[in-house]
Amino acid sequence: MGIFKQIFKALFSPSPKPSKKRAAPPRPPLASTSPVQKQSGEGLNNALLDKMLPWRAKEREVKEYIAEKMADFLPTAKEASGKICAINKALDGDMSEWSGAIYAGEVDGRPTCEYAETHKNDLRMMLRCCLAELKSMAFSGSPAAPFYFERVAILARKQKNYTLEVRVCELLIWAYELYMKAHRHNRVNPPLVITGSPRYQAIVKRLPAAKKNLERQREAITSA
Numbered sequence: 001m002g003i004f005k006q007i008f009k010a011l012f013s014p015s016p017k018p019s020k021k022r023a024a025p026p027r028p029p030l031a032s033t034s035p036v037q038k039q040s041g042e043g044l045n046n047a048l049l050d051k052m053l054p055w056r057a058k059e060r061e062v063k064e065y066i067a068e069k070m071a072d073f074l075p076t077a078k079e080a081s082g083k084i085c086a087i088n089k090a091l092d093g094d095m096s097e098w099s100g101a102i103y104a105g106e107v108d109g110r111p112t113c114e115y116a117e118t119h120k121n122d123l124r125m126m127l128r129c130c131l132a133e134l135k136s137m138a139f140s141g142s143p144a145a146p147f148y149f150e151r152v153a154i155l156a157r158k159q160k161n162y163t164l165e166v167r168v169c170e171l172l173i174w175a176y177e178l179y180m181k182a183h184r185h186n187r188v189n190p191p192l193v194i195t196g197s198p199r200y201q202a203i204v205k206r207l208p209a210a211k212k213n214l215e216r217q218r219e220a221i222t223s224a
Contacts, residue, residue, distance in 0.1 A: 058186055058187075058188040059141075059188075061186045062141055062182045062183055062186050062188060063140070063141035065182040065185055065186065066137065066138065066141045066178060066179065066182045067138055067139070067141070069178055069182075070134065070137065070138035070175075070178070071138070073131075073134040073135050073137070073138040074135070074138045074139060075135045075136075075138070075139055104136060105129065105132030105133040105134075105135060105136035105144070105145070106132055106136075107125070107128050107129055107132045112129040112132050112133060112145065112148065113145075115129055116129075116147060116148075120151050121155065123152065123155045123156070123159070126148050126151045126152045126155065127148075127152055127168075129148035130144075130148045130149055130152060130168065130171070133145050133148060133149075134171075134175065137175060137179075141182075143175070143176060143179045143192065143194045144172065144175050144176075146172055146197055146199035146200045146203060147199055149168050149169070149171065149172040149199075149203060150199050150202055150203055152164070152165075152168045153165045153168050153169055153203060153206060153210070156168065157206075157210070157213070160213075160217070162210055162213045162214035162217055163214060165206075165210040165213075165214075166207065166210045166211055166214055169203050169204075169206060169207040169210060170207065172200065172203050173203065173204060173207070176194055176195060176200060179194060180194070180195065
């Protein structure tokens with residue numbers, strides 16, 4: 001995970017400044033039923049639904065596994081507050097705020113899909129979308145959309161930034177392997193066969209070439 005964190009740290013904190021240590025921002029609660037939740041309507045609803053629907057308990061365990069492994073990408077409580085509120089309302093029977101946006105990554109308050117066409121050639125925005133997708137995956141357990149990772153890989157190659165191309169390919173592959181591993185770990189079949197996605201397969205296929213380009217680039221620099 002360390003190598004992947006460096007990508008976003010380098011890109012979104014280009015000029016580090018000395019500052020006092022700040023406490024880490026609070027993380028949103030995971031999908032498990034905490035002691036506080038057990039005393040609330042949400043906790044009771046979760047426990048009841050888990051007994052009625054065994055598959056739901058398994059799904060919860062899968063999400064917890066993903067959240068634990070992707071702890072570095074979990075959104076803060078502030079970032080996820082709207083989604084948490086909508087989930088709590090839905091558990092109480094109020095579906096007024098429930099929508100597919102619960103599972104969508106967001107950049108500047110807008111879903112990542114809104115940037116797919118307008119900013120597809122903007123490397124920095126596509127990287128922000130990648131990060132938003134990873135945060136969404138850590139929070140919801142749903143796989144990150146591969147489109148943004150593929151766009152970063154394409155744009156990085158055009159700029160001959162093979163280090164970034166390799167890392168973003170490896171990052172998506174790691175996220176998808178984690179998704180599949182979470183389901184195997186909890187002995188449940190994944191609802192989506194994500195590894196068959198054409199965009200994911202394109203990322204897998206371009207990784208060896210990206211590594212070769214990076215190796216040649218490093219050799220050229222060394223011999224210069």
